[in-house]
Amino acid sequence: xxxxxxxxxxxxxxxxxxxxxxxxxxxxxxxxxxxxxxxxxxxxxxxxxxxxxxxxxxxxxxxxxxxxxxxxxxxxxxxxxxxxxxxxxxxxxxxxxxxxxxxxxxxxxxxxxxxxxxxxxxxxxxxxxxxxxxxxxxxxxxxxxxxxxxxxxxxxxxxxxxxxxxxxxxxxxxxxxxxxxxxxxxxxxxxxxxxxxxxxxxxxxxxxxxxxxxxxxxxxxxxxxxxxxxxxxxxxxxxxxxxxxxxxxxxxxxxxxxxxxxxxxxxxxxxxxxxxxxxxxxxxxxxxxxxxxxxxxxxxxxxxxxxxxxxxxxxxxxxxxxx
Amino acid sequence: xxxxxxxxxxxxxxxxxxxxxxxxxxxxxxxxxxxxxxxxxxxxxxxxxxxxxxxxxxxxxxxxxxxxxxxxxxxxxxxxxxxxxxxxxxxxxxxxxxxxxxxxxxxxxxxxxxxxxxxxxxxxxxxxxxxxxxxxxxxxxxxxxxxxxxxxxxxxxxxxxxxxxxxxxxxxxxxxxxxxxxxxxxxxxxxxxxxxxxxxxxxxxxxxxxxxxxxxxxxxxxxxxxxxxxxxxxxxxxxxxxxxxxxxxxxxxxxxxxxxxxxxxxxxxxxxxxxxxxxxxxxxxxxxxxxxxxxxxxxxxxxxxxxxxxxxxxxxxxxxx
Numbered sequence: 001x002x003x004x005x006x007x008x009x010x011x012x013x014x015x016x017x018x019x020x021x022x023x024x025x026x027x028x029x030x031x032x033x034x035x036x037x038x039x040x041x042x043x044x045x046x047x048x049x050x051x052x053x054x055x056x057x058x059x060x061x062x063x064x065x066x067x068x069x070x071x072x073x074x075x076x077x078x079x080x081x082x083x084x085x086x087x088x089x090x091x092x093x094x095x096x097x098x099x100x101x102x103x104x105x106x107x108x109x110x111x112x113x114x115x116x117x118x119x120x121x122x123x124x125x126x127x128x129x130x131x132x133x134x135x136x137x138x139x140x141x142x143x144x145x146x147x148x149x150x151x152x153x154x155x156x157x158x159x160x161x162x163x164x165x166x167x168x169x170x171x172x173x174x175x176x177x178x179x180x181x182x183x184x185x186x187x188x189x190x191x192x193x194x195x196x197x198x199x200x201x202x203x204x205x206x207x208x209x210x211x212x213x214x215x216x217x218x219x220x221x222x223x224x225x226x227x228x229x230x231x232x233x234x235x236x237x238x239x240x241x242x243x244x245x246x247x248x249x250x251x252x253x254x255x256x257x258x259x260x261x262x263x264x265x266x267x268x269x270x271x272x273x274x275x276x277x278x279x280x281x282x283x284x285x286x287x288x289x290x291x292x293x294x295x296x297x298x299x300x301x302x303x304x305x306x307x308x309x310x311x312x313x314x315x316x317x318x319x320x321x322x323x
Numbered sequence: 324x325x326x327x328x329x330x331x332x333x334x335x336x337x338x339x340x341x342x343x344x345x346x347x348x349x350x351x352x353x354x355x356x357x358x359x360x361x362x363x364x365x366x367x368x369x370x371x372x373x374x375x376x377x378x379x380x381x382x383x384x385x386x387x388x389x390x391x392x393x394x395x396x397x398x399x400x401x402x403x404x405x406x407x408x409x410x411x412x413x414x415x416x417x418x419x420x421x422x423x424x425x426x427x428x429x430x431x432x433x434x435x436x437x438x439x440x441x442x443x444x445x446x447x448x449x450x451x452x453x454x455x456x457x458x459x460x461x462x463x464x465x466x467x468x469x470x471x472x473x474x475x476x477x478x479x480x481x482x483x484x485x486x487x488x489x490x491x492x493x494x495x496x497x498x499x500x501x502x503x504x505x506x507x508x509x510x511x512x513x514x515x516x517x518x519x520x521x522x523x524x525x526x527x528x529x530x531x532x533x534x535x536x537x538x539x540x541x542x543x544x545x546x547x548x549x550x551x552x553x554x555x556x557x558x559x560x561x562x563x564x565x566x567x568x569x570x571x572x573x574x575x576x577x578x579x580x581x582x583x584x585x586x587x588x589x590x591x592x593x594x595x596x597x598x599x600x601x602x603x604x605x606x607x608x609x610x611x612x613x614x615x616x617x618x619x620x621x622x623x624x625x626x627x628x629x630x631x632x633x634x635x636x637x638x639x640x641x642x643x644x
Contacts, residue, residue, distance in 0.1 A: 107383035111390025142380035304461035
């Protein structure tokens with residue numbers, strides 16, 4: 001959680017300094033939920049994170065360098081400058097790179113799980129993360145139904161952070177609770193307080209374990225508030241002040257830290273040391289990546305097919321070479 | 324003993340399933356029922372657990388195929404009709420087509436689109452969507468016009484590491500027959516001279532090759548020698564074979580069953596005009612379906628799409644230019 005937060009702060013700083021092309025999308029407010037999901041999964045599982053899953057990615061094993069390289073467009077990163085920011089992943093290692101179209105990753109997780117079943121690999125779980133906005137897409141409903149029909153070990157985590165970009169829940173859905181959507185497909189759903197790390201750890205661990213044990217697809221709906229804009233370009237001025245002051249508006253990182261101190265599980269010094277350690281880790285990653293090259297358009301093969309021999313060559317008129 | 328275009332498609336899928344344990348078929352009604360057109364007849368019984376009925380969820384069907392492909396499987400998706408691939412368009416063009424470019428992980432999926440018009444099928448069971456898919460980088464689009472190609476190209480589609488949109492023409496399903504399945508095939512990406520001639524080149528693909536051949540036969544009775552180029556795949560498009568044919572004939576008519584705006588016929592003419600302008604003795608011409616939804620009634624449908632008759636007329640006009 002802390003590493004994710006510190007990494008976010010660094011990326012936001014680089015964005016404000018004009019060092020990052022494109023957007024920066026922070027996980028602020030969703031770290032407890034996301035980290036709990038990442039921790040409940042294990043190597044060999046499938047994970048399709050969404051925009052605010054910085055913490056879950058790290059907990060699942062994504063290197064800090066992958067995030068920094070993708071944000072800064074390093075050619076050494078997993079996306080090599082071809083895609084940026086949160087659209088990164090390592091599909092061969094079970095970490096699926098999101099496309100921007102919401103809900104679209106869920107059925108991809110389903111398919112990966114179907115493949116595991118064909119290959120008779122047992123005990124795998126696939127997790128997909130979405131927000132309240134994605135529950136309005138057809139893709140979400142098709143995929144949840146598909147997982148139920150195939151009885152796949154899917155854990156679908158819905159982070160209800162009250163806004164899809166600027167659109168509040170009341171303009172997004174009319175059901176009492178987002179858990180109702182799962183009921184329609186015969187999928188059990190649980191609620192979790194996304195601001196409370198302990199609740200998140202408990203519910204996600206239980207849900208993932210039950211799914212792993214053959215319990216079929218399950219959904220988890222977390223209540224939380226996005227503590228930042230949609231991206232760093234967005235000042236989030238539309239977020240209701242009352243919500244910010246409500247329990248939903250608590251910062252999950254602060255809540256967790258207070259608990260650690262209250263229980264005596266860590267003291268301020270230990271937490272300070274941890275923060276210094278992760279800050280150093282992030283700073284080193286950024287310093288490393290800032291020395292790495294971006295992609296070279298003249299070395300780029302401009303080939304979208306794996307079958308190179310079937311790539312079309314378009315003979316556009318090139319500008320005349322300069323003398 | 325003869326085999327139809329549809330039987331060839333079924334046989335290719337049976338062979339793919341038998342040869343490669345990574346292959347499975349997923350689509351609506353493809354299981355015990357054997358598919359709306361029976362292209363998967365008996366396959367669920369012959370390959371238990373590997374031919375799966377899907378819910379009516381084209382987006383999730385394609386999404387699942389992509390996920391399975393990432394995990395090393397080689398899914399064949401049957402869209403019940405090409406027209407119904409549009410609810411799955413997002414997964415095809417934004418997920419499948421971009422995966423390799425973004426991650427270097429290939430996406431070997433084959434999506435079968437029963438395409439094209441049959442009389443009485445109307446606006447939503449008749450479309451030819453190959454041009455739509457050919458527009459997107461990262462997809463291969465095959466348009467087999469013969470029984471032999473239906474078989475060998477489908478096998479090649481499954482073997483390729485890239486997403487393939489396999490446009491099989493419904494009107495050819497039972498009408499088109501061959502003596503036997505082929506034992507060898509041309510490589511994907513190469514067009515075929517379906518009929519040699521020296522007066523005019525007709526470039527066609529899918530069922531339009533058959534109409535073009537019928538037109539060429541009719542014109543032969545008038546002493547005209549029409550060359551017919553069967554594109555086989557529209558992406559990649561074999562410009563070299565087209566250009567060589569136009570170099571022989573000096574006249575180009577390009578025929579497609581899809582809607583007229585843009586598309587394969589426009590692409591072929593653009594390439595010939597740009598790269599082979601000097602080869603042309605007359606302005607290149609194109610013939611497509613009309614720019615309306617596809618009509619239901621046979622009286623309307625028969626003139627909506629190009630036919631051997633309209634191809635003949637267009638060829639005669641072009642020969643007089």
